[in-house]
Amino acid sequence: MKFGTKLIHNGFNIDKETGAVSTPIYQTSTYHQFDIDNFGKYDYSRSGNPTREVLENTIAHLEGGECGYAFSSGIAAICSVISIFSKGDHILIGKDVYGGTYRAVTTIFNRFGIEFTFINGENLQDIKKKIKPNTKAIYLETPSNPLLKITDIKEACKIGEENNLIVIVDNTFMSPYFQKPLELGAHIVVHSATKFIGGHSDVVAGLVVTKNKELGKRVYGVQNGFGAILGPQDSWLILRGLKTLKIRMDLCSSNAKALANWLNNREDIEMVYYPDLDGHVGREVHLSQSSSGGAVLSFKTSSEEKALKFLRNIENTSVGVSLGGVETIISYPAKMSHAAIPREEREKLGIGNNLIRVSLGIEDIDDIKESFNKALSL
Ligand SMILES: Cc1ncc(COP(=O)(O)O)c(C=O)c1O
Structure with a gap:
């Protein structure tokens, strides 16, 4: 199936309960449990909501990953991904990432003991040179904002693989229609869905896709534990925008x-x-x-x-x-x-x-x- 068809017919688009072709907005915070010994699939909307789940499955499918997660903003998605790391971990990060990402790592995460070193994403030697024993990840944005600098994702991922690092790519500028970092070797993709994915300047949202379930579990732990989830109305707006991506x-x-x-x-x-x-x-x-x-x-x-x-x-x-x-x-x-x-x-x-x-x-x-x-x- 080609990308344009996948946007419309992706296996998640038709509501299994009712056949509705527009995903219903499940505007609920909690769920009645019909059997106190066996809870249903959903119990509380921070932990899971059917409308958000359709969006999460759809973006995972479009990026070619195993797990998708929707957040209340792009920066919430980015900060939630960085939160899978721990005190003492070191992360290499492109020196011209989005200003809000720069602010988050230099004024928030640095206070929690996660160490960051800025790299020139255009220069693979610079990435290699800055790896330390406690380096755990490389965070890239390509093309970068606003000078459209390019990082070779495949080559950066090779360096990542040789050094057992998680490679995270902010794919906001390209969207999965033009660029699929997971196919090039990255492990996590983040998006400000506020931008092309939503596409209509009417909603603020963020998305994360992980290549495998193990990373998915770690991101879900933060999504549920920290709680910066996307609400059902906004999830629906993103799903609507996505159809015309x-x-x-x-x-x-x-x-x-x-x-x-x-x-x-x-x-x-x-x-x-x-x-x-x-x-x-x-x-x-x-x-x-x-x-x-x-x-x-x-x-x-x-x-x-x-x-x-x-x-x-x-x-x-x-x-x-x-x-x-x-x-x-x-x-x-x-x-x-x-x-x-x-x-x-x-x-x-x-x-x-x-x-x-x-x-x-x-x-x-x-x-x-x-x-x-x-x-x-x-
Ligand atoms: C490349 C990129 N990543 C992340 C963000 C942050 O997303 P949001 O504004 O949805 O929090 C932006 C916002 O401009 C961006 O341009």
Whole structure:
């Protein structure tokens, strides 16, 4: 079965009790036990809920993993995965991961005795070099946010295997339609389902998929024990969004590729970052592990003033935090996704005050280009 069909007919989509083709929303916190000696499958919705379970099974199926888990946000999913580790464990983590992930590991988990070392995901030697006797995992984000830096997942996983490490990949930017890290050797995939998976900028959610049941058990232990679960209404919204993932991603990514090339040909643009752009560092690696450049690009204007003028004047798009919606969303990483990183650190990472990130929506590309042309020409 191909991916587009799997999104619609995946064995979990039809309600076993009623035949409903839209998964019912089981808005319940608890479950009556008909037999006090033998409890039913569900007892309390933090531990399990049928609507959430359909979403969890569906994402596991789409990513090619054994177990899926749904959380109240992407960062809750990420923090829950990091919580399977213990005091004294060491984790290698990409130095340009999402700003919220950076904040979580540098201000929360470090206080609980989990040690982190930042790595340059583009440089496999850097990963090898930083492994220590207590290293337990490698955490990657590829393409990274917002500079779309590429890590070779397969090669990173080989290093992981040689050193008995768990490889975790944030697959938010690509979605399982374009990239399947578990097939490349990773053990855990995390998502901000708030983005492309939900796809409509109307729900905050996170997902985790594990390659095997043993890791699944560990993640479930945190999901149930820490309790950052996704509610049934939001699970349903994510399931609804997921059905159109393929057609949205196809259109959003073809818009992104067209806009990247268009921006790249403008003299007033200093730099364009897009994984499927001629000359993008890591392009070949990216296209060997993903079927598209995706729907997100970044570009640098000639100055901070130009960037601010553009942001104040761009029309027919949304200017804000987030990405992955049906509408084109323009972000200013310096003040939004990466505001948590100190300016000096941010600039070292190449995320200056003239950098703009664009998540393409499903609008007509001619209209997008016209809006950009107007705002850039002021
Ligand atoms: C790549 C990536 N991972 C994780 C997150 C966090 O997800 P959420 O905002 O759903 O908590 C984001 C949010 O922007 C993201 O871009």
